Amino acid sequence: MSIIEARGLKKVFKQAVKDPGLGGAIKHLLTQQYREKYAVEGIDLTIEEGETVAYVGPNGAGKSTTIKMLCGVLVPSGGEILVDGRVPHKQRMENAQHIGAVFGQRTQLWWDIPVRESLTLLRDIYQVPPAVFKKNLDGFTELLGMESFLHLSARKLSLGQRMRADLAAALLHDPKIVYLDEPTIGLDVAVKHRIRDFIKEMNRDKGTTMMLTTHDLGDIENLCERLVIIDQGRIIYDGKLQKVKDAFARERTIHTQLSAPIVGAEELFADMPEVAVESSAGDEKEGDSVPSLSIKFDRFRCTASEIVKRVMNHGEVVDFRIDEPSIEEIITRVYEGQLDSAALSEAGKGRE
Ligand SMILES: Nc1ncnc2c1ncn2[C@@H]1O[C@H](COP(=O)(O)OP(=O)(O)O)[C@@H](O)[C@H]1O
Ligand SMILES: [Mg+2]
Structure with a gap:
C-alpha cells in the first residue's frame, strides 16, 4: 500500500459575495449571499514511502488546501484520503503522531518561551521517548546550527532561525511523512541551503516521505525527483522532473x-x-x-x-x-499557460 493515497479529493469553500466598501459589507449582512469556490477539484495522488515530491503551482492553485486535508486539519468536501492507512480528519491525533508539518507562514512554537522549552513541550505532546528526543535534538541542533538560539523565545528569532526551529519541531518524533509548505520562503541563501541539506539527510537516512510546496525552483531541483503541478485545483502534471525537462526543454x-x-x-x-x-x-x-x-x-x-x-x-x-533551460524557465512557462496541459499530462503518463 502506498503511504499517501488520495482519490477524487475535493474541497469547496463558501465565499461571501459582496461589493467593496462598507455599503457592500452591510448589503452582504442583509442578503447573505455566498458562492462556492472549489479550491481543490478532484485530485488523485499516490505517494510511495520514501519519495520526495514537489507540489507546485501558482498562488491560489490549492496547494495549502491539499496539504491541510492530508494533515487532517481540513475535512474534504469529497473524495477519499488514506495516509499511512489512516483517514486523517477522522483519526487526527493518531495521524499527527506519524506526520510532521511545517507551514512557512506560521509557527508551531510558543511565542514567549525559549525554543528549547517549546521542543520539550512537543516531546511530551507527541510522547517522544527521552532517548529519541535527546538524539534528535542533539542531531538537529548540529545539522541546523541551532545552538546559538535555543535559549531564545520564538518571538526573538529571525525568520531563518524560526524556520530551522520549526523544522526541528516537526521532526522531533521521527514522523514517517513530512509536509513542508513553503519552508524556504523569504530565507537567505545560506539558511536555504542548510534547510535543503537537512531535508535531504532526513529523507536519505530515515527514509522520511516528503511533500514540499515551494516557489523556490532551486528547492525542487535540489530535493525532488518527482514533480506534481497543480493549477486551479487540478493536477496538470505528475511525473519525473527530468521528463518535463526532456519534453519541454x-x-x-x-x-x-x-x-x-x-x-x-x-x-x-x-x-x-x-x-x-x-x-x-x-x-x-x-x-x-x-x-x-x-x-x-x-x-x-x-x-x-x-x-x-x-x-x-x-x-x-x-x-x-x-x-539546457532551467526548470525555473520551464515552470514559469507552465504557469503562463505557454505549455498546454494536454501536452503536459501526456508527458506525465507512464510514470514509473
Ligand atoms: N478558508 C478559506 N475560505 C475560503 N476560501 C479559501 C480558504 N482557504 C483557501 N481558500 C481559497 O482556495 C483557493 C486555494 O487556496 P490555497 O490552497 O491556499 O492555495 P495555494 O496554497 O496553492 O496558494 C484560493 O482561491 C483561496 O482563496
Ligand atoms: Mg499556500
Missing part, C-alpha cells in the same frame, strides 16, 4: 571555446533557421578573453554533434558545454 545552448576566433561566425548557420549564434566573444579584445561561440538550437530539429561538427570545420574547438 527543446532548446539547448552549446558554448564552445576556440583556440582562435572564427571570422564570420554569425553566418555559420545562416542556412539553418532553427539555429542561432547567440554570442561570440574574444574577437575584439586581445588576450583578456578566450575566443568562444555560443549557439542556441532546437534539439528536436538538429543534434548537438551537427552543431559542433560545423564549428570544428571552421575552427579549433578546445572545449564545449551544453546548457
